[in-house]
Amino acid sequence: MNGPDYYLPAAATGFALALKVPALVRNWRDPLLRSVTALLALGTSVFFFSAPPTIVRVNRLTGVPNISAPLVYVLLSAFSASCLVLMVNWRGGPAEATRRTSRLWIGGYAAVSLALIALFALGDAPVERLRDLDTYYANTPYIREMIVLYLTGLTVAGVAMAWLCLRWSLQVRGLLRAGLICIATGYLFNLAYATAKFTAVFACWSGRTDLDGLSTDTAPLLASVAAGFTAVGFCLPLAFQRLTDRLEIWSTYRRLGPLWHELRGLGPHGGHTPRLVWWPSAELLVIQRESDIHDGMLCLYPYFDGRVRAGAYAAAVRDGSGPDQAHAVADAVMVTAAVRARAADPEGNALDRDAAAPPAALSGEGPRDLVRMSLALRHSPVVAAARTADRPSAD
Incomplete structure:
Protein backbone atom coordinates (compact mmCIF):
# COMPACT_ATOMS: atom_id res chain seq x y z
CA MET A 1 0.00 0.00 0.00
CA LEU A 247 -37.28 18.56 6.92
CA GLU A 248 -39.12 18.92 10.23
CA ILE A 249 -38.38 22.65 10.38
CA TRP A 250 -39.56 23.21 6.82
CA SER A 251 -42.65 21.10 7.54
CA THR A 252 -43.46 23.34 10.51
CA TYR A 253 -43.01 26.41 8.33
CA ARG A 254 -45.37 25.01 5.69
CA ARG A 255 -48.01 23.85 8.18
CA LEU A 256 -48.09 27.29 9.81
CA GLY A 257 -49.03 28.73 6.42
CA PRO A 258 -52.88 28.70 6.74
CA LEU A 259 -52.83 30.49 10.10
CA TRP A 260 -50.20 32.95 8.89
CA HIS A 261 -52.25 33.79 5.78
CA GLU A 262 -55.33 34.26 7.97
CA LEU A 263 -53.57 36.78 10.19
CA ARG A 264 -51.12 38.45 7.80
CA GLY A 265 -51.64 42.15 7.42
CA LEU A 266 -52.99 42.57 10.97
CA GLY A 267 -49.64 43.13 12.68
CA PRO A 268 -47.63 46.33 12.88
CA HIS A 269 -45.74 45.52 9.67
CA GLY A 270 -48.87 44.88 7.64
CA GLY A 271 -47.76 41.40 6.65
CA HIS A 272 -44.32 42.55 5.47
CA THR A 273 -41.96 41.32 8.19
CA PRO A 274 -38.47 42.73 7.66
CA ARG A 275 -35.86 40.02 7.18
CA LEU A 276 -33.06 40.05 9.71
CA VAL A 277 -30.49 38.67 7.25
CA TRP A 278 -30.15 38.49 3.49
CA TRP A 279 -30.32 34.67 3.41
CA PRO A 280 -32.41 33.58 6.43
CA SER A 281 -32.15 30.06 7.81
CA ALA A 282 -35.13 27.75 8.07
CA GLU A 283 -35.23 28.28 11.84
CA LEU A 284 -35.33 32.05 11.38
CA LEU A 285 -38.14 31.81 8.82
CA VAL A 286 -40.21 29.75 11.28
CA ILE A 287 -39.52 32.28 14.04
CA GLN A 288 -40.58 35.14 11.76
CA ARG A 289 -43.77 33.34 10.79
CA GLU A 290 -44.61 32.61 14.44
CA SER A 291 -43.91 36.27 15.29
CA ASP A 292 -46.29 37.43 12.54
CA ILE A 293 -48.97 35.11 13.91
CA HIS A 294 -48.57 36.37 17.47
CA ASP A 295 -48.63 40.00 16.29
CA GLY A 296 -51.86 39.33 14.42
CA MET A 297 -53.44 37.71 17.48
CA LEU A 298 -52.52 40.71 19.61
CA CYS A 299 -54.55 42.87 17.23
CA LEU A 300 -57.49 40.46 17.46
CA TYR A 301 -57.68 40.14 21.26
CA PRO A 302 -60.50 42.70 21.65
CA TYR A 303 -62.59 40.72 19.14
CA PHE A 304 -62.13 37.27 20.66
CA ASP A 305 -65.46 35.84 21.83
CA GLY A 306 -65.35 33.10 24.43
CA ARG A 307 -68.88 32.00 23.52
CA VAL A 308 -67.85 31.38 19.93
CA ARG A 309 -64.93 29.33 21.16
CA ALA A 310 -67.04 27.29 23.58
CA GLY A 311 -69.56 26.49 20.86
CA ALA A 312 -66.83 25.46 18.46
CA TYR A 313 -65.19 23.26 21.10
CA ALA A 314 -68.47 21.45 21.73
CA ALA A 315 -69.00 20.98 17.99
CA ALA A 316 -65.48 19.59 17.57
CA VAL A 317 -66.02 17.11 20.42
CA ARG A 318 -69.29 15.98 18.84
CA ASP A 319 -67.38 15.56 15.59
CA GLY A 320 -65.04 13.09 17.31
CA SER A 321 -62.00 15.27 18.04
CA GLY A 322 -59.86 14.61 21.10
CA PRO A 323 -59.26 17.33 23.71
CA ASP A 324 -56.11 18.79 22.11
CA GLN A 325 -57.59 18.79 18.64
CA ALA A 326 -60.89 20.20 19.89
CA HIS A 327 -59.05 23.09 21.56
CA ALA A 328 -57.18 23.77 18.31
CA VAL A 329 -60.44 23.76 16.33
CA ALA A 330 -62.10 26.07 18.87
CA ASP A 331 -59.18 28.49 18.72
CA ALA A 332 -59.24 28.43 14.92
CA VAL A 333 -62.96 29.21 14.84
CA MET A 334 -62.54 32.04 17.35
CA VAL A 335 -59.67 33.52 15.32
CA THR A 336 -61.70 33.29 12.12
CA ALA A 337 -64.67 35.00 13.79
CA ALA A 338 -62.39 37.67 15.25
CA VAL A 339 -60.87 38.43 11.83
CA ARG A 340 -64.35 39.01 10.40
CA ALA A 341 -65.42 41.04 13.42
CA ARG A 342 -62.38 43.28 13.06
CA ALA A 343 -63.06 43.74 9.36
CA ALA A 344 -66.63 44.82 10.25
CA ASP A 345 -65.26 47.38 12.74
CA PRO A 346 -63.01 49.65 10.64
CA GLU A 347 -63.27 52.48 13.17
CA GLY A 348 -61.96 50.30 16.00
CA ASN A 349 -64.88 50.77 18.37
CA ALA A 350 -64.11 47.47 20.11
CA LEU A 351 -60.65 48.73 21.01
CA ASP A 352 -62.05 51.65 23.02
CA ARG A 353 -64.75 49.57 24.63
CA ASP A 354 -62.62 46.63 25.74
CA ALA A 355 -59.38 48.41 26.51
CA ALA A 356 -59.73 47.79 30.23
CA ALA A 357 -60.83 44.17 29.91
CA PRO A 358 -58.27 41.37 29.76
CA PRO A 359 -58.42 39.58 26.42
CA ALA A 360 -59.53 35.99 26.14
CA ALA A 361 -56.53 33.62 26.08
CA LEU A 362 -55.92 30.97 23.50
CA SER A 363 -55.11 27.45 24.57
CA GLY A 364 -51.94 27.37 22.46
CA GLU A 365 -48.67 27.78 24.32
CA GLY A 366 -46.11 26.90 21.70
CA PRO A 367 -45.34 26.04 18.06
CA ARG A 368 -47.18 22.72 18.20
CA ASP A 369 -50.41 24.44 19.28
CA LEU A 370 -50.05 26.96 16.49
CA VAL A 371 -49.52 24.15 14.00
CA ARG A 372 -52.66 22.34 15.25
CA MET A 373 -54.64 25.53 14.93
CA SER A 374 -53.26 26.18 11.45
CA LEU A 375 -54.10 22.66 10.28
CA ALA A 376 -57.59 23.03 11.76
CA LEU A 377 -58.13 26.13 9.63
CA ARG A 378 -57.48 24.08 6.52
CA HIS A 379 -58.97 20.70 7.33
CA SER A 380 -61.61 20.95 10.09
CA PRO A 381 -65.26 20.75 8.96
CA VAL A 382 -66.22 22.74 12.07
CA VAL A 383 -64.03 25.64 10.89
CA ALA A 384 -65.42 25.32 7.37
CA ALA A 385 -68.96 25.52 8.73
CA ALA A 386 -68.07 28.58 10.82
CA ARG A 387 -66.67 30.34 7.76
CA THR A 388 -70.01 30.03 5.96
CA ALA A 389 -72.05 31.13 8.96
CA ASP A 390 -73.27 34.69 9.49
CA ARG A 391 -70.66 37.09 10.74
CA PRO A 392 -70.82 37.46 14.52
CA SER A 393 -71.25 40.94 15.88
CA ALA A 394 -68.43 42.54 17.77
CA ASP A 395 -70.85 43.58 20.45
Missing part, protein backbone atom coordinates in the same frame (compact mmCIF):
# COMPACT_ATOMS: atom_id res chain seq x y z
CA ASN A 2 1.23 3.47 -0.90
CA GLY A 3 0.59 6.93 0.53
CA PRO A 4 -2.90 7.42 -0.95
CA ASP A 5 -4.02 4.09 0.55
CA TYR A 6 -3.40 5.64 3.97
CA TYR A 7 -4.38 9.21 3.23
CA LEU A 8 -7.81 8.26 1.85
CA PRO A 9 -9.02 6.57 5.07
CA ALA A 10 -7.43 9.45 7.00
CA ALA A 11 -9.56 11.80 4.93
CA ALA A 12 -12.66 9.67 5.57
CA THR A 13 -12.25 9.73 9.34
CA GLY A 14 -11.28 13.39 9.12
CA PHE A 15 -14.56 14.10 7.35
CA ALA A 16 -16.47 12.36 10.13
CA LEU A 17 -14.48 14.42 12.61
CA ALA A 18 -15.42 17.64 10.81
CA LEU A 19 -19.10 16.73 11.14
CA LYS A 20 -18.68 16.24 14.87
CA VAL A 21 -16.70 19.40 15.65
CA PRO A 22 -19.69 21.84 15.52
CA ALA A 23 -21.62 19.67 17.99
CA LEU A 24 -18.55 19.51 20.24
CA VAL A 25 -18.23 23.30 20.22
CA ARG A 26 -21.87 23.62 21.29
CA ASN A 27 -21.70 20.85 23.92
CA TRP A 28 -18.05 20.58 24.89
CA ARG A 29 -18.95 19.41 28.40
CA ASP A 30 -20.61 16.25 27.03
CA PRO A 31 -18.16 13.39 27.84
CA LEU A 32 -19.65 11.11 25.21
CA LEU A 33 -19.25 13.71 22.49
CA ARG A 34 -15.69 14.40 23.61
CA SER A 35 -14.93 10.68 23.45
CA VAL A 36 -16.30 10.32 19.92
CA THR A 37 -14.38 13.39 18.75
CA ALA A 38 -11.14 12.12 20.31
CA LEU A 39 -11.70 8.74 18.68
CA LEU A 40 -12.06 10.26 15.22
CA ALA A 41 -9.14 12.66 15.70
CA LEU A 42 -6.83 9.84 16.76
CA GLY A 43 -8.05 7.59 13.95
CA THR A 44 -7.21 10.31 11.45
CA SER A 45 -3.78 10.79 13.02
CA VAL A 46 -3.00 7.06 12.97
CA PHE A 47 -3.59 6.75 9.23
CA PHE A 48 -1.77 10.00 8.45
CA PHE A 49 1.35 9.10 10.41
CA SER A 50 1.27 5.48 9.19
CA ALA A 51 1.61 6.51 5.53
CA PRO A 52 5.09 5.72 4.16
CA PRO A 53 5.68 9.31 2.91
CA THR A 54 4.86 10.64 6.38
CA ILE A 55 7.09 8.01 8.02
CA VAL A 56 10.01 9.07 5.84
CA ARG A 57 9.44 12.74 6.62
CA VAL A 58 9.19 12.18 10.39
CA ASN A 59 12.29 9.99 10.44
CA ARG A 60 14.25 12.58 8.46
CA LEU A 61 13.09 15.49 10.61
CA THR A 62 14.06 13.77 13.87
CA GLY A 63 17.19 12.07 12.58
CA VAL A 64 16.18 8.82 14.35
CA PRO A 65 15.61 5.74 12.14
CA ASN A 66 12.16 4.22 12.73
CA ILE A 67 11.10 6.85 15.27
CA SER A 68 7.75 6.79 13.48
CA ALA A 69 7.14 3.29 14.85
CA PRO A 70 6.68 4.25 18.51
CA LEU A 71 4.85 7.40 17.38
CA VAL A 72 2.28 5.37 15.44
CA TYR A 73 2.05 2.76 18.21
CA VAL A 74 1.43 5.43 20.83
CA LEU A 75 -1.28 6.92 18.62
CA LEU A 76 -2.81 3.45 18.27
CA SER A 77 -2.73 3.02 22.05
CA ALA A 78 -4.40 6.39 22.52
CA PHE A 79 -6.94 5.32 19.89
CA SER A 80 -7.58 2.16 21.90
CA ALA A 81 -8.06 4.19 25.07
CA SER A 82 -10.54 6.47 23.31
CA CYS A 83 -12.51 3.38 22.22
CA LEU A 84 -12.76 2.16 25.79
CA VAL A 85 -13.66 5.59 27.17
CA LEU A 86 -16.37 5.81 24.55
CA MET A 87 -17.64 2.40 25.67
CA VAL A 88 -17.81 3.56 29.29
CA ASN A 89 -19.75 6.69 28.42
CA TRP A 90 -22.16 4.85 26.14
CA ARG A 91 -22.80 2.29 28.86
CA GLY A 92 -23.90 5.12 31.15
CA GLY A 93 -24.38 4.94 34.88
CA PRO A 94 -23.51 7.28 37.74
CA ALA A 95 -21.48 10.23 36.49
CA GLU A 96 -18.72 9.85 39.09
CA ALA A 97 -18.34 6.12 38.38
CA THR A 98 -18.17 6.84 34.66
CA ARG A 99 -15.48 9.47 35.15
CA ARG A 100 -13.49 7.17 37.44
CA THR A 101 -13.57 4.27 34.99
CA SER A 102 -12.66 6.57 32.12
CA ARG A 103 -9.67 7.86 34.06
CA LEU A 104 -8.55 4.28 34.76
CA TRP A 105 -8.62 3.36 31.08
CA ILE A 106 -6.83 6.55 30.11
CA GLY A 107 -4.23 5.98 32.82
CA GLY A 108 -3.74 2.36 31.76
CA TYR A 109 -3.13 3.20 28.13
CA ALA A 110 -0.93 6.13 29.11
CA ALA A 111 1.23 3.60 30.95
CA VAL A 112 1.23 1.41 27.83
CA SER A 113 2.34 4.39 25.75
CA LEU A 114 5.22 5.13 28.13
CA ALA A 115 6.22 1.49 28.03
CA LEU A 116 6.24 1.55 24.22
CA ILE A 117 8.56 4.54 24.21
CA ALA A 118 10.85 2.93 26.80
CA LEU A 119 11.01 -0.37 24.89
CA PHE A 120 11.92 1.44 21.66
CA ALA A 121 14.63 3.37 23.49
CA LEU A 122 16.05 0.14 24.94
CA GLY A 123 15.91 -1.73 21.63
CA ASP A 124 18.12 -1.44 18.59
CA ALA A 125 16.43 -0.69 15.24
CA PRO A 126 19.05 1.03 13.06
CA VAL A 127 17.68 -0.02 9.65
CA GLU A 128 14.74 2.10 8.49
CA ARG A 129 11.73 -0.03 7.55
CA LEU A 130 8.78 1.78 6.04
CA ARG A 131 6.30 -1.08 5.69
CA ASP A 132 7.61 -4.24 7.34
CA LEU A 133 9.04 -3.13 10.69
CA ASP A 134 6.81 -5.53 12.64
CA THR A 135 8.19 -8.61 10.88
CA TYR A 136 11.74 -7.31 10.26
CA TYR A 137 12.30 -6.70 13.98
CA ALA A 138 9.99 -9.46 15.26
CA ASN A 139 12.91 -11.24 16.96
CA THR A 140 14.80 -8.14 18.17
CA PRO A 141 14.86 -7.77 21.97
CA TYR A 142 12.66 -4.98 23.33
CA ILE A 143 11.40 -4.09 19.84
CA ARG A 144 9.66 -7.47 19.83
CA GLU A 145 7.94 -6.70 23.14
CA MET A 146 6.96 -3.27 21.87
CA ILE A 147 5.19 -4.81 18.86
CA VAL A 148 3.32 -7.37 20.97
CA LEU A 149 2.29 -4.73 23.49
CA TYR A 150 0.72 -2.38 20.96
CA LEU A 151 -1.10 -5.21 19.17
CA THR A 152 -2.49 -6.52 22.47
CA GLY A 153 -3.81 -3.10 23.41
CA LEU A 154 -5.43 -2.72 20.01
CA THR A 155 -7.04 -6.16 20.28
CA VAL A 156 -8.54 -5.49 23.72
CA ALA A 157 -10.10 -2.24 22.52
CA GLY A 158 -11.40 -3.83 19.31
CA VAL A 159 -13.17 -6.64 21.17
CA ALA A 160 -14.72 -4.24 23.67
CA MET A 161 -15.91 -1.78 21.04
CA ALA A 162 -17.39 -4.39 18.73
CA TRP A 163 -19.23 -5.99 21.65
CA LEU A 164 -20.58 -2.64 22.82
CA CYS A 165 -21.88 -1.60 19.42
CA LEU A 166 -23.49 -4.95 18.68
CA ARG A 167 -25.20 -5.00 22.09
CA TRP A 168 -26.34 -1.40 21.70
CA SER A 169 -27.70 -2.09 18.19
CA LEU A 170 -30.15 -4.65 19.65
CA GLN A 171 -31.77 -1.89 21.74
CA VAL A 172 -32.29 0.79 19.08
CA ARG A 173 -33.82 1.09 15.63
CA GLY A 174 -33.42 3.03 12.44
CA LEU A 175 -30.33 4.89 11.36
CA LEU A 176 -28.74 4.73 14.79
CA ARG A 177 -28.85 0.95 14.65
CA ALA A 178 -27.40 0.95 11.12
CA GLY A 179 -24.62 3.26 12.28
CA LEU A 180 -23.78 1.07 15.26
CA ILE A 181 -23.65 -2.03 13.06
CA CYS A 182 -21.28 -0.21 10.70
CA ILE A 183 -19.04 0.80 13.60
CA ALA A 184 -19.05 -2.77 14.97
CA THR A 185 -18.15 -4.07 11.52
CA GLY A 186 -15.28 -1.61 11.37
CA TYR A 187 -13.90 -2.84 14.68
CA LEU A 188 -14.24 -6.45 13.58
CA PHE A 189 -11.99 -5.53 10.66
CA ASN A 190 -9.63 -3.94 13.18
CA LEU A 191 -9.52 -7.28 14.99
CA ALA A 192 -8.75 -8.94 11.66
CA TYR A 193 -5.92 -6.41 11.24
CA ALA A 194 -4.46 -7.34 14.63
CA THR A 195 -4.88 -11.05 13.86
CA ALA A 196 -2.98 -10.70 10.57
CA LYS A 197 -0.19 -8.84 12.31
CA PHE A 198 0.04 -11.38 15.14
CA THR A 199 0.07 -14.26 12.69
CA ALA A 200 2.95 -12.77 10.73
CA VAL A 201 4.92 -12.02 13.91
CA PHE A 202 4.33 -15.52 15.33
CA ALA A 203 5.46 -16.98 12.02
CA CYS A 204 8.71 -15.01 12.27
CA TRP A 205 9.25 -16.38 15.76
CA SER A 206 9.05 -19.91 14.36
CA GLY A 207 11.51 -19.07 11.59
CA ARG A 208 9.00 -18.64 8.75
CA THR A 209 9.04 -15.58 6.51
CA ASP A 210 6.45 -16.66 3.95
CA LEU A 211 3.65 -14.97 5.93
CA ASP A 212 5.19 -11.51 6.03
CA GLY A 213 2.63 -10.38 3.46
CA LEU A 214 -0.08 -10.65 6.10
CA SER A 215 1.59 -7.78 7.94
CA THR A 216 2.82 -5.66 5.03
CA ASP A 217 -0.08 -6.06 2.56
CA THR A 218 -3.17 -7.64 4.13
CA ALA A 219 -3.20 -5.81 7.47
CA PRO A 220 -3.09 -2.26 6.02
CA LEU A 221 -5.91 -3.15 3.63
CA LEU A 222 -8.02 -4.44 6.53
CA ALA A 223 -7.29 -1.24 8.45
CA SER A 224 -8.48 0.85 5.50
CA VAL A 225 -11.73 -1.10 5.26
CA ALA A 226 -12.19 -0.74 9.02
CA ALA A 227 -11.74 3.03 8.77
CA GLY A 228 -14.33 3.23 6.00
CA PHE A 229 -16.96 1.34 7.99
CA THR A 230 -16.22 3.33 11.14
CA ALA A 231 -16.46 6.67 9.34
CA VAL A 232 -19.76 5.69 7.72
CA GLY A 233 -21.05 4.46 11.07
CA PHE A 234 -20.40 7.81 12.72
CA CYS A 235 -21.56 9.91 9.75
CA LEU A 236 -24.76 8.04 8.91
CA PRO A 237 -26.88 8.84 12.00
CA LEU A 238 -25.50 12.39 12.21
CA ALA A 239 -26.03 13.28 8.55
CA PHE A 240 -29.54 11.84 8.37
CA GLN A 241 -30.46 13.35 11.72
CA ARG A 242 -29.54 16.76 10.34
CA LEU A 243 -31.59 16.07 7.21
CA THR A 244 -34.55 14.96 9.33
CA ASP A 245 -34.26 18.10 11.46
CA ARG A 246 -34.21 20.27 8.32
